[in-house]
Amino acid sequence: MTATTATPAPSIRSSRSPKARRSARSGGRRGANIIIGAALVLVVLVQLLPFYVALTTALKTKTDLSSQWSFPFANLFFGNFQTAIQDGGILRSIGNSVIVTVVATALVCVIGALAAYPLARRLTRLNKVVMLLIIGLIMIPPLSVLVPLYSLLNQLHALNTYWGIILVMTTGGLPLAIFLYAAFMRSLPLAIEEAAVVDGANLLQVLFYVVFPMLKPVTVTVIILTGVGVWNEFALSSFVLTEPAQKTIAPAIAAFFSTQSSNLGAAAAASLMGVVPVLIAYLFLQRYFIKGMVAGAEK
């Protein structure tokens, strides 16, 4: 049966599939649909507007005072991207972000999955309290501990180091990862692990050969949530990473932006270059991104 928009007679309504009925219902309200559609187009355009304006600004010279709305089809100027790379060190910052994000995310997955196993499978009173405390850590705002954390990192000589920011980011990502892993592990049938033990596997073998291979779906979620979080992190990294050589992308763009108030084209170019890696990942993994974010939000 095809889902046409013709209004069906009331008597045959109940025999139709829900989908057909739904479109039939809305067919009677073409006007409302047009308004909703127009409103949606408007919201989509509003969401795209900053990217469009950044693009038109980035592609014009400093002296080009034409409106931000107009796209410079005739004379595209790429000098701003060059400035962003040479003066702003944007490519180096992207490299730094890749290092910090990859290592921190990998650590969160490994340490998080290991920590979640006893919390999911050995439900003693102690472990329930530990789990509750770990979840409580999710709500600590990063800047509320700025003073003590900064002076601790200073004492450890961890300011402006990869390992310093990586450990801070790992610690920040762990609570949510542990919660997601533990919730997923509780949903796995215990019988598989018991069978492995009966066959003579020890704890580590059970973990590495039986449990970890089953964690792929939740690991995708953890990677996306942690990866996006670390990649975009600014609140702490803007204070911890002050040397251009170690700056990740968000603090690098903010610092470059504050020095380019007279040359916003270069700031726009830097912003666009910072979006590209995220955009590429989103284009290829969009399904996982939205699914992962829903799973994370529902935590």
Place this chain on the structure above:
Amino acid sequence: MTQATASSSTVRPSPLIQEASSLAKGSPPRRRRGFGARRSGLINLLYLPAILLFAVFTVYPLISGVGYSFTNWDGYSPEKPFVGLENYLRLFQDETFRQILGNTFVYGIGSMVIQQILGLALALALDRPMRGRGVARAIIYLPVLVSPVIMGTMYYLLFQFNNGAFNDIVVAFGGERVAWLSQPSAAVAIIVAVNSLQFVGISMIIYLAGLQSIPQTYYEAAMLDGAGAWQRFTGITVPLLQPAFATSVVLNLIGGLKLFDVIKVLTNGGPGYSTNSVSSLIGITYFENQSAGYASAMGVVLFVIIAIFTLALNALLNRRRLEQQ
């Protein structure tokens, strides 16, 4: 405790409540405790690395931060003179801090309200079958993944005084250029709007997931009973979206109360201190005013505010849900 599966599409209560209630109930009906190493406490060694990281980078800073808040430490000298509650007393008499606390609530509550209204509207619109639905969802969601620093920089271009896209519109309609970000109240409103638009995708997908978890048969039954569209919405959709509502409200409110990045790039807290949030003021107080003790006290206050909001909202929203069931 029910074993909620991670892949289930229904929105679950927040982890804190879930865990707390399971703790209060004590052990669930005696289930098998396990086997082998699991029977001994040795298995708990697996969470040692995580606990170690938390101890060093979260718990120790949290405790020493409370300690610093009772001193007037300048941030670098070895002495940390003890001053008792002076910093906290100063906070409550500090006009600037009171204004910034107000800003913080405006950022938190303002963004939360806009995101619920717009997010729910978008979810309802995009739950209907239509062409381009997937693309629309993807684009509305896109800014969630972009660094707020980058979104802020891009929006700054729009709100510039000279040659800004919005001032072009104002001029085209015969108006005078507006210095959008130089007027405190306009700048606060712009920060709320930018933050709300950037993260409205989160509320949208939470509500979409909530809508999709409502069985279509409920609507069919209601229609057979003659319920109109509005009755179906208030009688079925609204109550069954309650868990999604709870999740979205808590996430958005906390996100807004913690706001930092967008403020830094859009206004850098200015003009004066007028658009700062508590988060951005902590950085200024520590590094520019060299009042580490005072900044620590602000940190403690920020933490307490967010903890109270989170726990109160969780309790409130989850209780309402229980009553409805």
